[in-house]
Every structure is written in structure tokens, then in C-alpha cells.
Amino acid sequence: MAKRTANYDMDSDDEKWLTKFNSDFFAENELHDHVSEDNFELMVDSFEKAFYCRPHDFSDENAAANLCLDMGRREVVEAIYSYWMNKRKQKRSSSLLRVFQGHQPKRALLDPKPVLRKRRSFKRQPSQFGRGKQPSFLQAMAAEQDALQEQNAIHKVEEAKAEADRSVELAIRKRKRAQLLMQNADLVTYKATMAFRIAEAAQVLGSPDAAAAYVLD
Numbered sequence: 001m002a003k004r005t006a007n008y009d010m011d012s013d014d015e016k017w018l019t020k021f022n023s024d025f026f027a028e029n030e031l032h033d034h035v036s037e038d039n040f041e042l043m044v045d046s047f048e049k050a051f052y053c054r055p056h057d058f059s060d061e062n063a064a065a066n067l068c069l070d071m072g073r074r075e076v077v078e079a080i081y082s083y084w085m086n087k088r089k090q091k092r093s094s095s096l097l098r099v100f101q102g103h104q105p106k107r108a109l110l111d112p113k114p115v116l117r118k119r120r121s122f123k124r125q126p127s128q129f130g131r132g133k134q135p136s137f138l139q140a141m142a143a144e145q146d147a148l149q150e151q152n153a154i155h156k157v158e159e160a161k162a163e164a165d166r167s168v169e170l171a172i173r174k175r176k177r178a179q180l181l182m183q184n185a186d187l188v189t190y191k192a193t194m195a196f197r198i199a200e201a202a203q204v205l206g207s208p209d210a211a212a213a214y215v216l217d
Contacts, residue, residue, distance in 0.1 A: 006045035018040055021083075061078040
């Protein structure tokens with residue numbers, strides 16, 4: 001047969017109680033073996049599982065003793081049962097087993113009666129203001145908004161006009177510069193032409209000064 005294992009683990013309080021119990025109880029009953037830690041854990045595990053499944057039927061020492069007769073003598077089982085019940089009360093826990101912690105013992109399911117609730121009315125309330133009548137503060141806000149839009153439009157027109165004036169002024173400066181460059185180009189062309197003529201006359205007359213006087217007269 002497979003060995004039974006308990007989901008319950010002893011703590012320091014259990015160890016102290018079991019040591020004292022074995023020392024006190026079995027001192028008068030030397031023919032019986034002490035309660036082992038494994039049997040103690042198996043008993044508590046059985047108590048917890050039985051109480052979880054049948055909390056109303058499993059509430060006294062007799063039921064506990066009948067459940068664990070194969071683990072020890074009746075008085076031993078009843079003593080461990082009493083210790084277990086006291087520990088549950090002190091811990092104020094629904095269960096000492098982690099697998100059952102956070103869960104309530106099984107109970108008969110009750111058929112919940114449907115609860116009829118009165119429906120709330122969500123009828124739309126009539127407006128406090130009649131049609132065509134706008135509150136004065138809304139009119140003031142609309143007028144202020146229109147004034148801001150008008151100011152923004154005027155500001156944009158002024159910016160566009162200033163930008164146009166700057167463009168015209170820049171165009172005038174560029175035109176004057178172009179005219180000056182054209183005049184300089186004409187002067188350079190004239191000087192080059194006169195220099196060429198003086199050079200030709202100098203070849204004929206044999207004197208640069210005479211050639212210059214001849215060309216410039």
C-alpha cells in the first residue's frame with residue numbers, strides 16, 4: 001500500500017505540545033508507543049479535510065476518534081483533536097491547511113430570490129432657457145471671440161503689408177545695383193574701345209602721345 005502523506009506541516013508550537021504530551025501521557029502507559037510527528041500531521045490533516053467537507057457533522061471528539069482509530073488510541077486522538085480545535089480558535093483561521101485557506105467550508109447552496117429593483121427614470125429634463133434665448137454671458141463670450149478673431153485678421157494684414165514693403169524696398173535696391181553695374185560695364189567697354197583705337201593709331205603714327213591726341217580730339 002502507498003504511504004499516506006499529510007498536507008499539514010508541524011510548527012514549533014505543535015512540536016512543543018507533542019513533546020509534552022508524549023512525556024506526560026505515555027509516562028503512565030509505557031506499553032504504548034509515542035505519537036510520531038508523521039501520525040500527528042496525518043491526524044490534523046484528516047481533521048481539517050473532514051471539517052471542511054462536513055463542518056456540522058464533524059464537531060466533537062467522538063467523530064474525530066472514529067475517523068482516526070487506525071492512527072492511535074481513542075484518548076490520544078481525542079487529545080490531539082482538542083489541541084487542534086483550540087489552535088484553530090487562537091489562529092482565527094478558516095483552515096490550518098494552505099490548500100483550504102481563503103475558502104469557506106462547504107454549505108448547502110441557497111436559491112437566491114430575485115430582487116426586483118425599481119427602475120430609475122432617465123427622462124430628459126427640459127432646458128431652463130427657451131428657444132432663441134441665449135444667456136447674456138454666452139453672448140458676451142461670443143462677442144469677445146469675434147473681437148479676437150478680428151484683431152488676429154488685422155494683425156495678419158499688417159504683417160503681410162510690412163512684408164510687401166520690405167520686398168519692394170529690396171527690389172529697388174537690387175535694381176539700383178544692377179543699373180550701377182551696367183554703367184560700370186559700359187564705362188569699361190568704352191575704355192577698352194578707346195585703348196584699342198589708340199593702339200592702332202600709335203602703330204601708324206609711331207608715337208603713343210600723338211595717337212592719343214588724334215583719337216581723343
